[in-house]
């Protein structure tokens with residue numbers, strides 16, 4: 617134990633079978649964990665992340681880890697590359713495993729990159745690359761779609777922010793009903809959009825219009841993290857001029873975290889210029905349905 621700090625690491629297993637079992641807590645910055653019975657929960661902060669890299673190739677260590685009799689370690693591919701001769705002391709390496717290093721690796725968890733936004737998820741260090749959590753984390757930041765507003769936040773906060781700051785009489789939509797989706801087209805802009813919000817502080821749906829050489833491309837996206845169960849909708853978009861109708865239906869609305877100025881390459885409705893009304897308003901209708909709800 618290091619005096620003056622709370623840094624203490626107990627490992628249970630074959631090497632310490634004579635000792636009373638203590639809780640194994642090793643984390644980049646563990647918040648304490650749970651303690652039961654005589655087990656003691658401690659925090660460990662690992663300051664040298666390099667210790668978890670192979671000292672030869674500098675890649676992240678993965679099991680199996682080998683060591684020479686002097687205790688120098690190497691990953692399995694480096695053992696082959698150095699022809700089973702330790703580059704530090706020339707002794708043989710590649711037969712004896714470094715079980716303690718393997719156990720430490722197994723016990724290391726890292727915080728989600730969104731921990732600063734409130735995520736408490738911990739990801740096993742060894743399986744970090746296989747973890748879907750980061751992509752699907754509900755604490756991923758989303759950006760306010762309004763021009764000249766720099767607000768970013770977790771989706772629930774963004775929805776509240778939008779309602780409090782940008783709501784208009786025309787910006788609310790109801791699921792399962794045809795709502796007006798009117799976009800004011802400016803001649804000088806590359807794209808224009810309208811934001812609809814499902815009631816009070818519900819999800820934000822952005823309907824974007826891009827002026828292309830052959831017509832106006834219209835896309836519909838929900839501003840939400842990629843978390844399963846959040847902001848999942850289908851929609852039916854229509855535009856009518858006289859007896860001509862252009863419509864687009866999607867079983868699954870795309871989710872975005874930020875409005876993009878890039879022309880979409882899929883999932884768009886094209887309204888040819890010859891069908892556009894006079895005047896600046898592109899008057900469409902949209903019916904949005906929450907996935908999994910009865911039609």
Ligand SMILES: [Zn+2]
Nearest residue numbers: 670673691694
């Ligand atoms: Zn290596």
Ligand SMILES: [Zn+2]
Nearest residue numbers: 684688702705
């Ligand atoms: Zn060695």
Ligand SMILES: [Zn+2]
Nearest residue numbers: 728730735753
């Ligand atoms: Zn997370």
Ligand SMILES: [Zn+2]
Nearest residue numbers: 760762765767
């Ligand atoms: Zn805003």
